[in-house]
Amino acid sequence: MMFRGLSTKLLNICIASFCKVRLLEKAEAIIIDGERLGVIPDVVTYNTLVSAYSRYVSLDAAYSVIHRMKEAGISPDVITYNSLIAGSTRDCLLSQSLDLFEEMLQAGIHPDVWSYNILMNCFFKLGKPDEANRVFQDILLSNLASHPATFNIMINGLCKNEYIDNALMLFRNLQRHGFVPQLVTYNILINGLCKARRLRQARTMLRELGESDLEPNAITYTTVMKCCFRSKQYDKGLDIMSEMKSKGYTFDSFAYCTVVAALVKTGRIEEANACMEQVMSNGIELDLAAYNTLLNMYCREGKFEAAYKLLDEIEKGGLLCDKYTHTIIIDGLCKAGNITGAQHHLHYMKMMGFHENLVALNCMIDGLCKAGHIDRAMELYKSMETKDSVTYTSLVHNLCRVGRFRCASKLMMKCLKDGKKILRATKRAVVAGLHSSGYTDEAKKLQWKIQVARILR
Incomplete structure (x- = not known):
């Protein structure tokens, strides 16, 4: 019983x-x-x-x-x-x-329709959009009732697999057949357009959303705002921020960090400070990304004492600093000409378990070169296990600045052999430098190597 x-x-x-x-x-x-x-x-x-x-x-x-x-x-x-x-x-x-x-x-x-939805999502996650499309066609041809989630999964999958035009065509075709998009559908498309750096179309989609019965939310605005900043259209990004505020949306730490980072990049430090003060006054809990943004602001202003205090605050708060945190400090010290301080912090990074940080080492190389220690920069380059295009470009550019064109040429040959890219302006500077220094044969040899590398790519 x-x-x-x-x-x-x-x-x-x-x-x-x-x-x-x-x-x-x-x-x-x-x-x-x-x-x-x-x-x-x-x-x-x-x-x-x-x-x-x-x-x-x-x-x-x-x-x-x-x-x-x-x-x-x-x-x-x-x-x-x-x-x-x-x-x-x-x-x-x-x-x-x-x-x-x-x-x-x-x-x-x-x-049921969810069985097919899950399977379709699986194909998209594994980068198999053709198979996902076949599942989608099976849903349309079956007697199953269509669900908005099906269309959203399909549009999202196409966007994530870089078939943004197909996603837009599907969206318009569905609209013609009576599909009423949800806010999530617009957000998916806007995010896809932003990731494809198609800002104008993303802003058009945002306007279309505003003209519908739906209201953009904080995710919509933040996505477009971040894309504006990435495209260096800072004023448009700040206009979107103002519109977002006027509609009463609450900023989270991510949105604030996006704005502060853009203001710092454009040298608008006072506005960035005011923005961070607003974060503190609103009682928003900062995550590591927010702390890194604040740290970057202090380093740009040369306030290294405040930066190190903030570093202690991060660690005492129980957050684990990442490579990017330490790289911000190293880059800031290098730009301020404090090479000794940057080297000490690089050593501290190694003690903390970050043994090979390519970005930080690239900052050190550029800092050493700009401080006139190009031979020390070359020694650091030789000790590095991994090099990228930035490593080579920085060294080649700085070798040209001090008239060491033959050394720059040899380094560029090594770069081309390793399949790395160097800026066209830097290549032209090396070739022109060799010609002007009387090393005509080496200049011709280098030009031939550049052409071969271009063909092989």
């Missing part, structure tokens, strides 16, 4: 609550206690466990629940398999996703 006041529905609510906070052992214990009191689990009970195990433990652990279901005389349903397929998709296990889909069909369970 069932214990008075208890039911399977209540049991399922308790299990779902424990699963949400990842207390799966307690969820399992409730099932045992419930059975002892005569409360029998149903398919919802086990589906809750399948979903939780696939999210927080493993796909194998989730799949083992199916055997328990069958032992209890409960047949898995489409939700069971959807949870399993979603779990394999999260781990990018395509073959397992397809096997589970096939197993569901063989068990006589008809896939």
